Amino acid sequence: xxxxxxVVLGIGTGxxxxxxxxxxxxxxxxxxxxxxxxxxxMSVAAFTTWYLNTELGWHFLLAGAVALALxxxxxxxxxxxxxxxxxxxxxxxxxxxxVGVAFLLHGVTAAVVGVGIRSFTIPRLSAFTxxxxxxxxxxxxxxGLAAVASIALxxxxxxxRTGKSIRAMxxxxxxxxxxxxxIDAASRATWFASGVLAGLGGxxxxxxxxxxxxxxxxxxxxxxxxxxxxxxxxxxxxxxxxFIVALAMDLSLLILPGGYRPVVAFAIVILVLLxxxxxxxxxxxxxxx
Amino acid sequence: MNWGQFAITVVTLxxxxxxxxxxLNMQYGQxxxxxxxxxxxxxxxxxxxxxxxxAPPSETSLDQYVIGLELPVWVGFIGAALAGLVFAAxxxxxxxxxxxxxxxxTTFAFAEVFxxxxxxxxxxxxxxxxxxxxxxxxxxxITFIDYDIALAIGALVFLVIVFVIFERIxxxxxxxxxxxxxxxxxxxxxxxxxxxxxxxEVFLFTAPFAAMxxxxxxxxxxxxxxxxxxxxxxxxxWIALIVGGEASNRGALxxxxxxxxxxxxxxxxxxxxxxxxxxxxxxxxxxxxILLIVFLRWQPFAALTRATRRLVR
Numbered sequence: 365x366x367x368x369x370x371v372v373l374g375i376g377t378g379x380x381x382x383x384x385x386x387x388x389x390x391x392x393x394x395x396x397x398x399x400x401x402x403x404x405x406m407s408v409a410a411f412t413t414w415y416l417n418t419e420l421g422w423h424f425l426l427a428g429a430v431a432l433a434l435x436x437x438x439x440x441x442x443x444x445x446x447x448x449x450x451x452x453x454x455x456x457x458x459x460x461x462x463v464g465v466a467f468l469l470h471g472v473t474a475a476v477v478g479v480g481i482r483s484f485t486i487p488r489l490s491a492f493t494x495x496x497x498x499x500x501x502x503x504x505x506x507x508g509l510a511a512v513a514s515i516a517l518x519x520x521x522x523x524x525r526t527g528k529s530i531r532a533m534x535x536x537x538x539x540x541x542x543x544x545x546x547i548d549a550a551s552r553a554t555w556f557a558s559g560v561l562a563g564l565g566g567x568x569x570x571x572x573x574x575x576x577x578x579x580x581x582x583x584x585x586x587x588x589x590x591x592x593x594x595x596x597x598x599x600x601x602x603x604x605x606x607f608i609v610a611l612a613m614d615l616s617l618l619i620l621p622g623g624y625r626p627v628v629a630f631a632i633v634i635l636v637l638l639x640x641x642x643x644x645x646x647x648x649x650x651x652x653x
Numbered sequence: 654m655n656w657g658q659f660a661i662t663v664v665t666l667x668x669x670x671x672x673x674x675x676x677l678n679m680q681y682g683q684x685x686x687x688x689x690x691x692x693x694x695x696x697x698x699x700x701x702x703x704x705x706x707x708a709p710p711s712e713t714s715l716d717q718y719v720i721g722l723e724l725p726v727w728v729g730f731i732g733a734a735l736a737g738l739v740f741a742a743x744x745x746x747x748x749x750x751x752x753x754x755x756x757x758x759t760t761f762a763f764a765e766v767f768x769x770x771x772x773x774x775x776x777x778x779x780x781x782x783x784x785x786x787x788x789x790x791x792x793x794x795i796t797f798i799d800y801d802i803a804l805a806i807g808a809l810v811f812l813v814i815v816f817v818i819f820e821r822i823x824x825x826x827x828x829x830x831x832x833x834x835x836x837x838x839x840x841x842x843x844x845x846x847x848x849x850x851x852x853x854e855v856f857l858f859t860a861p862f863a864a865m866x867x868x869x870x871x872x873x874x875x876x877x878x879x880x881x882x883x884x885x886x887x888x889x890x891w892i893a894l895i896v897g898g899e900a901s902n903r904g905a906l907x908x909x910x911x912x913x914x915x916x917x918x919x920x921x922x923x924x925x926x927x928x929x930x931x932x933x934x935x936x937x938x939x940x941x942x943i944l945l946i947v948f949l950r951w952q953p954f955a956a957l958t959r960a961t962r963r964l965v966r
Contacts, residue, residue: 474938
């Protein structure tokens, strides 16, 4: 029984992880580096929503929509001003720079928001049981949100012209450019989409529980785990990885104290990097090394 | 404010974190290996020192730790170095296969796992409450000089020793092999060097110094709580290295001096409200972020600190 309960919990966690990782994985695939600042963008969205919703009394959905637009634009601006000019220095320098961006975003967010625990003003929905398994309605909402976001991203990448440009660019930037793909436009779309997805992840975080300014940094660790497990494969790899990591973390509660949940994610990172660096869905010899 | 005390604090902290920056410079600046888990050696050294030297847990106190060997200070210090070595051996073997950002992630993951262990395992070091009131070594013997000054001098001497050792290594043929490891691993392989051996060796011979710096750090703070050993330490050291210009030991020291002076100056600003102090602390984090971004992009001190060498790409 406890196992089934934890699996249900894990599916909810997986939905959140998927939302949090989609944008990160997109940037990693297209722009070729690990953007540590992604989690801080989540935090910006969460606190913008909180401010508009709880402090100014806006409707939650409106507040959320404004926050998503804001993180989309912010993501685009950061990319243009900070990442693009140093692209030639390689993924390692970009990674370290993104740590600087994370510091910057974190410092500003925390200075503005201050200490304390915050939460959205949304209706309190009580949990119900199905066959003895406790189900939290908001976790179902997240699952729906994650499904919608994944399908929307899949349709965008597969059906639209910009989406196809992004995929072409992810495979071979120079070739795509020389074949007439508008690389700058595709790059802008990537950053904007990634920012909006980070925003969704941040709002999901606020729906799941309460917010503190330190919450984002704790998430980047797990996001990295999901992205590494997913490898540089497709969107489906990210979906699989989000649920694998989430289930592993939540099922670990059977044998380990709760404080070790992040450790489980990290143990997975280490194992994957050592034994299958291309990730669950990647092809051999493409990633790592 | 008391500038004398300020100077003593700065010298002590620069010396302690300077050693960690030199370690990172050897790993990243010289050998090109991105280590995002430097704090783990530092923490391993600090905690090992305490476990070896502290008194056994008493029945009456609230302490939950189980190890306290009451060994002499010098045994604790050597033990700290060995702990760094062991941790480097554990985290070092992945380096034989991983490069670049994947190495960064693995080292980061190892450090976070270790941090989680310290936080969650009450029996190791009281969990989040940590170990407080760590005795300062040779407290009774040092009567002729203020203890803080003595500790600052001790830390500075340690820094100078590490600096001299590392300078010699950099200038030796071995040091040039490490630079080749960074710049062109294939070339190093073709001249018959085993690159994987170098990669492991760099981790092994540098980590003990960071661990010993960890022991100095608990002498300075007289406590070891998990909050002192977060990923922030790693990133502060990274910022220092980038600001000073990587691949230069002198640059590393310039960088850490600037960062420590900056941090301590912010700390001395008197605030009327707690909110004001909190804003300043957070803006300090933001400012460090800006420093990292700006210095990575323009590398203003690079020309100053290593005029004759080309930039690391």
